Amino acid sequence: MLGPEGSTLYEQSGFGRPLKEGVRLSSVEALYLVYRGRIELPGFEFDSLLAHFSDDPHFLRSFMVYRDLRERGYVVQTGPQDFRVFRRGEKPGKGESLYMVRVLSERDLIDFTVVRHEVQATANMRKLHVLAVVDDEYELTYYEVKIQKPLPIDAITKTESVCGMLASRSVLISASPESVYDTAFYGKRFDDDRIILSTIESLALMEQGVLTVENNGKIISEAEYRSLIHESDAEMEQKLLVYQHLRSLNYIPKTGYKFGHHFRVYLGRKMHSEMLVQAIAPKVTLPMNSISRSVRLAHSVKKKMLFGCIDAEGIAYIEFGRIKL
Secondary structure: OOOOOOOOOOOHOOEEEEEEEEOOOOHHHHHHHHHHHOOOOOOOOHHHHHHOOOOOOHHHHHHHHHHHHOOOOEEEEEEEOOOOEEEEEEOOOOOEEEEEEEEEEEEEEEEEEHHHHHHHHHHHHEEEEEEEEOOOOOEOOOOEEEEEEEOOOOOOOOOOOOEEEEEEEEEEEEEEOHHHHHHHOOOOOOOOEEEEEOOOHHHHHHHHEEEEEEOEEEEHHHHHHHHHHOOOOHEEEHHHHHHHHHHHHHOEEEHHHHEEEEEEOOOOOOOOOOOOEEOOOOEEEEEEHHHHHHHHHHHHHEEEEEEEEEEEEEEEEEEEEOOOO
């Protein structure tokens, strides 16, 4: 707590929270002001004050982010995430905050349900949600995180019924002009006469009642086919849910294996895919360094990186993108 002299720090630079008795500083604010020589605390130098706060394993990361934002010219206050950051040139009482910042380490596990709720809360306040990630060498990377709501596009054409033959775990169909390959971009050309459907495409078409599959002259049921492919694809269920949802919007998901993700997604008859999508099952977490690799790769091929997160509320597409503050 600073006495009346702290009012100047608050009025000029937005440090602390004003109270009747003076100005209350958070721990990172106090350490930063000592670091910059703007206040003195009896019995403490910078090193001893840092040591005093270091029982909190999160503290040094928070301080590094706070210092970086302050030295970029932002006024920063604590909460309601870790920090709220005002627009440059603005401060409490004379402007509004622009970012809500959550501080993480590169090895923190990301719980997508938590992220979804935090991002939504930030959006409800009309702010931008930012993750400030501190790596093991205390370098900082900022990510903007937002919930994308893909809008449906016009259907290419109606998908007609088709019969196929089981081939290992995939399905071969005729390459007739009316095939689902030509009309709705399902499958890949096997040769001049045949189209091969992936397991996810086959199961999705079976669930729609569009595809009938035969095996040695016998029609196999959707349940039988599902059981068959589940043995070789532990992620089948979450992939199928996201695949079906994207198809319901008339998007065209194709395997994203070459990019290290579940799907690359085309919006209509476009030459290049526009996004990479990873399906995330309920309660699944990913380390932040894994997400960082995904974002870097997506940006390198000029695509958006979305995580299709499945929970009790449905599917939410959470986009992570690197930003410069």
